[in-house]
Amino acid sequence: xxxxxxxxxxxxxxxxxxxxxxxxxxxxxxxxxxxxxxxxxxxxxxxxxxxxxxxxxxxxxxxxxxxxxxxxxxxxxxxxxxxxxxxxxxxxxxxxxxxxxxxxxxxxx
Amino acid sequence: xxxxxxxxxxxxxxxxxxxxxxxxxxxxxxxxxxxxxxxxxxxxxxxxxxxxxxxxxxxxxxxxxxxxxxxxxxxxxxxxxxxxxxxxxxxxxxxxxxxxxxxxxxxxxxxxxx
Numbered sequence: 651x652x653x654x655x656x657x658x659x660x661x662x663x664x665x666x667x668x669x670x671x672x673x674x675x676x677x678x679x680x681x682x683x684x685x686x687x688x689x690x691x692x693x694x695x696x697x698x699x700x701x702x703x704x705x706x707x708x709x710x711x712x713x714x715x716x717x718x719x720x721x722x723x724x725x726x727x728x729x730x731x732x733x734x735x736x737x738x739x740x741x742x743x744x745x746x747x748x749x750x751x752x753x754x755x756x757x758x759x
Numbered sequence: 760x761x762x763x764x765x766x767x768x769x770x771x772x773x774x775x776x777x778x779x780x781x782x783x784x785x786x787x788x789x790x791x792x793x794x795x796x797x798x799x800x801x802x803x804x805x806x807x808x809x810x811x812x813x814x815x816x817x818x819x820x821x822x823x824x825x826x827x828x829x830x831x832x833x834x835x836x837x838x839x840x841x842x843x844x845x846x847x848x849x850x851x852x853x854x855x856x857x858x859x860x861x862x863x864x865x866x867x868x869x870x871x872x873x
Contacts, residue, residue: 680859681859683859683861683862685862687800691866692849692864692865692867693802693849693862695861695862695863698860698861738802746804746814747804747807747859749794749801749802749804751799751800751801
């Protein structure tokens with residue numbers, strides 16, 4: 651079956667530092683989505699990447715989809731305390747959908 | 760207006776009981792889902808359902824069954840609850856399409872089995 655990994659599992663940063671989380675799939679994806687879950691909250695959709703090599707930006711967030719459509723990254727520039735939460739990639743294989751284990755980000759003020 | 764709502768928010772019950780969690784979406788979406796999030800925050804899809812098809816994650820015990828009275832509702836019924844069922848259960852919905860559309864999650868139901 652498909653396996654999805656995310657690294658790192660945890661990341662502690664000082665406010666203002668950059669942060670990157672990586673998502674790796676064992677097999678080729680149809681597309682990938684990213685979600686953010688604040689502590690005590692529910693997952694909230696951030697972005698969807700469909701095309702090989704695609705790059706999308708949302709303010710301080712940059713999302714990339716690998717050329718082989720098997721990996722993706724989320725980069726946050728100059729983190730803020732509001733960025734705290736768990737970031738999940740969600741991998742669409744066409745017939746099923748698998749969430750990665752998430753990267754938990756804490757930001758120290 | 761709440762897009763995806765779930766009731767109850769908290770559910771505490773004893774082993775062996777049967778319970779249901781309700782989910783409603785007012786987004787007009789075609790597809791609804793149930794997820795289980797364990798204490799380690801792993802999000803595991805349990806079911807996806809649209810008007811035509813129910814897709815079951817094969818690892819889900821048959822004590823769990825989704826019931827959809829109409830397109831806007833997908834309830835989760837759990838028989839003979841076990842300690843390992845303790846988790847947060849999220850309902851979600853999305854438009855139906857290829858590639859898949861983004862999912863909108865409900866606030867979650869925290870189930871505690873004692």
